[in-house]
Amino acid sequence: MKRICLLITKPPHDDESANRMCGISKLARQKEMEVAVYLLGDGVLCAKKNQKGFVGQNIKEALENGVDIKASENDLHARAIPHEQVESGITVLGDLEEAFLEDIMEKADRVISW
Amino acid sequence: MVEATDENKKILSMMLFSGPYGSQDADHMCRIGKKAIEMGYKVQIILYGDGVHAQLTGQRPKVFMNIGEELKDLAEQGAVIKSCVRCSQARGYVDGEFDEKEDRYPSSKSLDAVKIYSLYGFINMIKNTDKLITFGSG
Numbered sequence: 001m002k003r004i005c006l007l008i009t010k011p012p013h014d015d016e017s018a019n020r021m022c023g024i025s026k027l028a029r030q031k032e033m034e035v036a037v038y039l040l041g042d043g044v045l046c047a048k049k050n051q052k053g054f055v056g057q058n059i060k061e062a063l064e065n066g067v068d069i070k071a072s073e074n075d076l077h078a079r080a081i082p083h084e085q086v087e088s089g090i091t092v093l094g095d096l097e098e099a100f101l102e103d104i105m106e107k108a109d110r111v112i113s114w
Numbered sequence: 115m116v117e118a119t120d121e122n123k124k125i126l127s128m129m130l131f132s133g134p135y136g137s138q139d140a141d142h143m144c145r146i147g148k149k150a151i152e153m154g155y156k157v158q159i160i161l162y163g164d165g166v167h168a169q170l171t172g173q174r175p176k177v178f179m180n181i182g183e184e185l186k187d188l189a190e191q192g193a194v195i196k197s198c199v200r201c202s203q204a205r206g207y208v209d210g211e212f213d214e215k216e217d218r219y220p221s222s223k224s225l226d227a228v229k230i231y232s233l234y235g236f237i238n239m240i241k242n243t244d245k246l247i248t249f250g251s252g
Contacts (some may be wrong), residue, residue: 007247009142015251041138097149104245105124105155113247 003034005104007113008043012055017114018046022058024112029065036108037062038100039071039090044079047071049087056087063089072096126150127158127243130165132250134181139249140168144184146247151191158239159188161197161228165250166205169197169221169228182225189227196231196239197224 006025012018025035039047046059047069063069070091076083083092093099104111128147134140147157161168173182189195199219202208208230209220219230240246 009139009249041142095149097146098153101126101146101150101153101155104247105126105150105153108245111245111247113249 001032001034002110003036003103003108004028005100005108005111006035006037007100007111008037008039008046009041010114011042011045012051013053014042015114018043018055019058021046021114022055022062025062025067026058026065029062029067034068035062035066036068036103037070038096038103039069039075040096040100041072041075042079044071044075044081047076047086047090048081049085059087059090063087070096070099123154123156124244125156125158125242127160127239127246129160129162129246129248130168130250131163131248133164133167134173135175135178137250140165140181140184141179143249144179144181144188147188147193148184148191151188151193157188157193158243159185159193159195160236160239161195161201163198163201163250164205166197166201166207169195169202169207169224169230171223171225185225186227189225194239195228196235197228198233198236199230200233202230 006021008021010017028035070093073092073094128143130143132139150157168181207221207223212219
């Protein structure tokens with residue numbers, strides 16, 4: 001099974017990256033690909049719970065569709081987002097960079113970054 | 115940790131399109147580059163567009179990560195760092211014609227750790243890479 005990784009470093013609604021990430025994830029899952037999303041820097045704002053905009057809804061759908069979403073604990077803390085405010089189903093990692101590199105260099109077929 | 119000889123180490127390439135300190139793009143690139151080297155991968159960095167500003171000497175941010183020092187550290191640990199000559203020239207970094215002996219364009223404003231290079235030289239870097247990630251937008 002093919003695997004793709006997506007790296008998001010931009011906040012939702014600032015530009016199209018989060019929206020594209022959700023769209024590509026959806027299409028990849030329809031093609032039965034494994035999809036892993038890594039949220040780094042301002043990208044962790046995509047992980048925030050209770051977002052009413054389209055990104056929040058799309059993130060929930062992505063999780064329901066089996067997309068594996070991980071967020072950087074360091075970057076969440078830097079933005080004063082406690083674990084309780086992270087959308088259920090998103091994994092918070094202490095060393096996201098290591099997990100991301102392990103994934104893209106050893107497992108994933110492709111990586112897309114924004 | 116990946117154990118491998120230098121020849122068969124996997125290669126991670128990263129391109130930086132935005133300048134340091136305006137966003138965290140350069141920070142992310144340096145952190146990931148450092149981690150990749152720790153994990154046993156080879157790292158190649160291409161500075162492009164406003165990303166070439168990361169090569170400027172004498173950076174002294176008061177509170178942010180010092181990108182110049184980070185690039186120096188990465189180069190000392192084996193990372194290959196090049197910046198685009200057209201982008202560098204447009205932004206005032208290039209002092210003359212290509213120096214065959216030094217294998218770089220001369221610059222009094224760029225870190226020694228960063229080689230200013232023709233864009234055509236990047237093709238082989240990208241061709242030989244296992245994975246390529248980008249930071250910032252052009």
